[in-house]
Amino acid sequence: MSVIGNTALRFSEDQAMIMDVARAFCADRSPMASVRALLESDAGFDPAVWQEMVDMGWPGMTLPEALGGAGLGVAAAVPVFEAMGRSLLGGPLMASLLAGQLLLRAQTGDADDNALLAIAAGVPATIALLDSADWGAERIRCELQDGVLRGVKQQVMEAAAAEWFVVVAQEHNAPVLAVVPATAVARAVRRDHVLIDATRRAQSIDFTGIQVSEEAVLRGPAVTSALHDVRLLGALLLAAEAGGSAASCLDTTVDYLKTRKQFGKLIGSYQALKHPCVDILMAVDSTRSFVYHAATLLGEDALDTDAEIACRMAKAQATETLKYAGDRAVQFHGGMGFTWECDAQLYLRRAQWVQQAFGDAPHHRKRLAHLLLDR
Amino acid sequence: MSQVSEKEKAAFRQQVAAWMQANKPADPGFLLPQSFMEVGSEQQLDFLREWQHKVWSAGYLGMAWPREYGGQGVDPVFQSIADQEMRGHAVPICFNVIGLGWAGPLINDMGTEAEKARYLKGILSGEDIWCQGFSEPDHGSDLGNAQLRARRDGDEYVLNGTKIWTTMGNFAKYMILLARTNPEAERKYDGLSFFLAPMQVAGVDPRPIRKLTGEYGFTETFFTDARIPASCLMGEEGQGWKIAMQTLQYERGAEAGAAGGLAFVRIAIDDMIAGLADVERDGAPALQDPAIRDQLVQMIMEEKAVVLGDRRAGIGPLTTDYPFSLPLSNKLRFTESTRRMRQLAINLQGAEGGLYVGDEGAREGGFWQRAYLNSFSATIGGGTSQVQANIIAEHILGLPK
Numbered sequence A: 001m002s003v004i005g006n007t008a009l010r011f012s013e014d015q016a017m018i019m020d021v022a023r024a025f026c027a028d029r030s031p032m033a034s035v036r037a038l039l040e041s042d043a044g045f046d047p048a049v050w051q052e053m054v055d056m057g058w059p060g061m062t063l064p065e066a067l068g069g070a071g072l073g074v075a076a077a078v079p080v081f082e083a084m085g086r087s088l089l090g091g092p093l094m095a096s097l098l099a100g101q102l103l104l105r106a107q108t109g110d111a112d113d114n115a116l117l118a119i120a121a122g123v124p125a126t127i128a129l130l131d132s133a134d135w136g137a138e139r140i141r142c143e144l145q146d147g148v149l150r151g152v153k154q155q156v157m158e159a160a161a162a163e164w165f166v167v168v169a170q171e172h173n174a175p176v177l178a179v180v181p182a183t184a185v186a187r188a189v190r191r192d193h194v195l196i197d198a199t200r201r202a203q204s205i206d207f208t209g210i211q212v213s214e215e216a217v218l219r220g221p222a223v224t225s226a227l228h229d230v231r232l233l234g235a236l237l238l239a240a241e242a243g244g245s246a247a248s249c250l251d252t253t254v255d256y257l258k259t260r261k262q263f264g265k266l267i268g269s270y271q272a273l274k275h276p277c278v279d280i281l282m283a284v285d286s287t288r289s290f291v292y293h294a295a296t297l298l299g300e301d302a303l304d305t306d307a308e309i310a311c312r313m314a315k316a317q318a319t320e321t322l323k324y325a326g327d328r329a330v331q332f333h334g335g336m337g338f339t340w341e342c343d344a345q346l347y348l349r350r351a352q353w354v355q356q357a358f359g360d361a362p363h364h365r366k367r368l369a370h371l372l373l374d375r
Numbered sequence B: 001m002s003q004v005s006e007k008e009k010a011a012f013r014q015q016v017a018a019w020m021q022a023n024k025p026a027d028p029g030f031l032l033p034q035s036f037m038e039v040g041s042e043q044q045l046d047f048l049r050e051w052q053h054k055v056w057s058a059g060y061l062g063m064a065w066p067r068e069y070g071g072q073g074v075d076p077v078f079q080s081i082a083d084q085e086m087r088g089h090a091v092p093i094c095f096n097v098i099g100l101g102w103a104g105p106l107i108n109d110m111g112t113e114a115e116k117a118r119y120l121k122g123i124l125s126g127e128d129i130w131c132q133g134f135s136e137p138d139h140g141s142d143l144g145n146a147q148l149r150a151r152r153d154g155d156e157y158v159l160n161g162t163k164i165w166t167t168m169g170n171f172a173k174y175m176i177l178l179a180r181t182n183p184e185a186e187r188k189y190d191g192l193s194f195f196l197a198p199m200q201v202a203g204v205d206p207r208p209i210r211k212l213t214g215e216y217g218f219t220e221t222f223f224t225d226a227r228i229p230a231s232c233l234m235g236e237e238g239q240g241w242k243i244a245m246q247t248l249q250y251e252r253g254a255e256a257g258a259a260g261g262l263a264f265v266r267i268a269i270d271d272m273i274a275g276l277a278d279v280e281r282d283g284a285p286a287l288q289d290p291a292i293r294d295q296l297v298q299m300i301m302e303e304k305a306v307v308l309g310d311r312r313a314g315i316g317p318l319t320t321d322y323p324f325s326l327p328l329s330n331k332l333r334f335t336e337s338t339r340r341m342r343q344l345a346i347n348l349q350g351a352e353g354g355l356y357v358g359d360e361g362a363r364e365g366g367f368w369q370r371a372y373l374n375s376f377s378a379t380i381g382g383g384t385s386q387v388q389a390n391i392i393a394e395h396i397l398g399l400p401k
């Protein structure tokens, strides 16, 4: 077997339809003017637009029909995040979807479905995952002892909007999930982060002292495997989003290169600008190929090794692509690129947030090295 | 979409695999070319010609070309399967690439019945070797400026000028030739015409040029009052540029139609990694070195992206963003990544990276060193990477010239 490995790539009619709808929706509801209006808002998203996404069934898209979802699998959501990335449309969708996947995958037997039912119905939820700045940390620092949490979680995505938190903790050295309603998390224990990507919101939250009822705790080996999967799914969905953002970033740059003149010529005729745009295009193309390849390999069950490899490659590629696209976008706009008004900064800033979330490129490549070279 | 059933494909694959296994030639004991651009000796030529003839006779070459011209008229998917199996079994190349891959498809798509009947079969059998006379000493990337003169004189054209970097120029029977029939044309492109020209006529003098590897493979080709029949003109006078551009589409892999067969020896990243198993760094296996591991992963991703890109190119809804960006960038992507991979292979050899073919201590006989030097044939030939980038920028992104 070649190290190139599995190269399956398929795209279903369902996915194609979802892509068309999502693209049109995001382009219409998230023009640049709206993106900019939301940058300095508290919520960071427009509740009316979120409600429309709920009405289209997006939050429950990947959850089983028995829970009120559409039973489509995560692959169906990939084009949605790509479209959102393209239009820089934010909101609680990704956080909710990942929280839903985490619960779904960790659940065994007759666990309490309340949170999942709520997520499928469009109630925002999120995962409290990070204990530190280290995405690769093995040890979970947040503890659950005698039904009480102790620990601070960083960068909880869209925490202000969330009505449910899935808190990743450890109990007797084993990972557990504690499902905590937002009502139990007082304002005083929450600190709003200032994110470099101003289209997103996050909080740091001190869960210390919060009581969790027995029915609200998920335990056992399924939790470990669910956490493994959701970290990969998070990486993949962010890769899809970053791929979309990189494509619209490239379009922004190319548009400028076709209109701005210096030395009597359109600057787009200079190869010092032209050729990097081609490099970005090829990186955007690679990102898309990796992203939809990974989507092809997601089954309904736990992710297998091929799917893991694909998700990690998608994130490693997408991250580098958006970083490069954003970086060159600012540079190629000259003085204009240095302004708040120029859209290049939106992509540059997003790139810095995305590169770290769910592990940066070296994080994934290090794990890929093991998966590819130590067989 | 292919109508061939999975079962049929699998059965065919098995059949080709068995044939390749049984017929793969033994190591001839001399250095074989790694691509069609490195055929430097009669010995190599005879060996490769015999192999191509064998593959064609067995029915694994030109499968999608019409029956009456030596093909089999079957679905192209069979040829792709045969090619995959050739690659998989690491058999020698089908060396007559300029015929099989460029001139052949061109004649098939645009040629007259007479041209098809005259040329196609000899291309497949390997009997008629083809070369390409596009580049000139003073006009390479700026191909539209080609100046070799073709002057009509009765039933003949008289050729004067010089072509260069003519791959297999010294072995070829025919040349696809871009020549200037009208030096007065207003646009430089309009003065060009395209010929299917015989090489074995008086006044054509191909002189081999030594390459950076020390081997041979191309010629500088002098034309001095060389007379060819007027019937060699393809299409009409003044259509040369259009036909040449069409030829380059095949050459760059942006358009289908090639007869098949391997143009390059398979050099996979797996071979590189396998070859490194015993290499050490800092007293430990190099494959455990974190810096090396990261470089390898990046290289694997580059290669995988090329393969996945080919897959995605066949999925309509996933190619609407920048239509044709995948096929048009295929050459640039593939050749640049190949070049980087082969350089990495040298880097990873430690002190042995400094040895070359001929040194008995050279790893795998200096295979990777030679392969790296040769990799530039693909980043320069067929339109340089920089020119490819211009084309992509202008045609896909719409950036100004």
Ligand SMILES: Cc1cc2nc3c(=O)[nH]c(=O)nc-3n(C[C@H](O)[C@H](O)[C@H](O)COP(=O)(O)OP(=O)(O)OC[C@H]3O[C@@H](n4cnc5c(N)ncnc54)[C@H](O)[C@@H]3O)c2cc1C
Residues within 6 Å of the ligand: A271, B037, B131, B132, B133, B134, B135, B136, B137, B138, B139, B140, B141, B142, B164, B165, B166, B167, B168, B218, B376, B377, B378, B380, B381, B382, B383, B384, B385, B386, B387, B390
């Ligand atoms: C192994 C090999 C086999 C070949 N076989 C054949 C053959 O069989 N028949 C044939 O006709 N030709 C053949 N060629 C020739 C090949 O097509 C030319 O070498 C190529 O088109 C470049 O032309 P040049 O050599 O004149 O380089 P130049 O055009 O002089 O280029 C020199 C440098 O300038 C860059 N450059 C040129 N123009 C631009 C531009 N507009 N923008 C940015 N950069 C630019 C190039 O990328 C290159 O780096 C072969 C070449 C090689 C290496």
